[in-house]
Amino acid sequence: MTIRLYELCSADEKTVFSPHCWKVRMALAHKGLAFESVPVPFTKVASVEDGEGRRVPVLRDGDRLIEDSHNIALYLEEKYPHAPSLFDGEGGKALTRFVIDWSQTQVHPVINRLVLMQIHNSLAPEDKHYFRRSREKRFNMTLEEFSASRGASATELHNALEPLESMLSSQPFIGGSSPLFADYVVFGAIQWCRVFKGQSLMKKDSQAASWFERVAALHGGAGNKLQFAA
Numbered sequence: 001m002t003i004r005l006y007e008l009c010s011a012d013e014k015t016v017f018s019p020h021c022w023k024v025r026m027a028l029a030h031k032g033l034a035f036e037s038v039p040v041p042f043t044k045v046a047s048v049e050d051g052e053g054r055r056v057p058v059l060r061d062g063d064r065l066i067e068d069s070h071n072i073a074l075y076l077e078e079k080y081p082h083a084p085s086l087f088d089g090e091g092g093k094a095l096t097r098f099v100i101d102w103s104q105t106q107v108h109p110v111i112n113r114l115v116l117m118q119i120h121n122s123l124a125p126e127d128k129h130y131f132r133r134s135r136e137k138r139f140n141m142t143l144e145e146f147s148a149s150r151g152a153s154a155t156e157l158h159n160a161l162e163p164l165e166s167m168l169s170s171q172p173f174i175g176g177s178s179p180l181f182a183d184y185v186v187f188g189a190i191q192w193c194r195v196f197k198g199q200s201l202m203k204k205d206s207q208a209a210s211w212f213e214r215v216a217a218l219h220g221g222a223g224n225k226l227q228f229a230a
């Protein structure tokens with residue numbers, strides 16, 4: 001039975017942009033697993049597969065339904081042990097948790113401010129309304145105020161990625177000599193930015209820029225099969 005990946009989309013459903021969904025796209029490609037993408041707009045996310053309060057990515061694999069990108073990667077590792085590993089053992093699983101938290105707390109907030117208005121503008125009318133209402137409640141200010149609040153810039157992104165830049169001078173991937181799920185965690189965040197900005201915004205000629213291109217080109221260029229937001 002075909003694996004189905006429910007992922008967040010813009011008004012044009014070919015534009016899939018969620019960082020968490022991109023992590024799973026790359027993890028599936030790493031495992032060599034074909035999947036059917038099911039694009040879901042914001043207002044339909046909560047009720048995916050007749051659920052309540054869901055968030056995407058959601059993966060359907062036979063009788064299993066898994067939510068959360070990290071849980072999905074752990075599931076794929078267990079279910080498909082003979083395909084290339086996403087974690088390289090228990091130590092890798094533990095270190096991945098750190099990479100997820102680092103990416104989420106240091107990289108995501110910068111990108112969020114960089115792309116917030118473009119996300120909004122790319123959505124269908126009912127999703128725009130939902131996005132504005134839910135985010136303004138969360139940030140306790142308007143979308144416009146939030147994106148201007150600390151003027152996110154490419155420089156701020158380069159600063160946030162400094163640990164990655166430094167590490168890549170001694171190894172080609174976060175996973176070491178070959179990529180692991182941790183690479184896709186950070187790749188997903190930058191891809192989110194790329195979908196909206198038309199480019200990764202990585203510093204020209206940096207280690208991080210080369211790494212991003214290397215990861216995008218893996219598995220038959222899985223990371224380059226994207227549609228930019230209009």
Ligand SMILES: N[C@@H](CCC(=O)N[C@@H](CS)C(=O)NCC(=O)O)C(=O)O
Nearest residue numbers: 008018020045055056057068069070
């Ligand atoms: N920790 C979760 C985060 C999932 C998440 O935040 N998904 C967002 C899309 S990027 C979502 O479903 N949002 C629905 C909403 O805001 O209503 C993961 O890694 O999968």
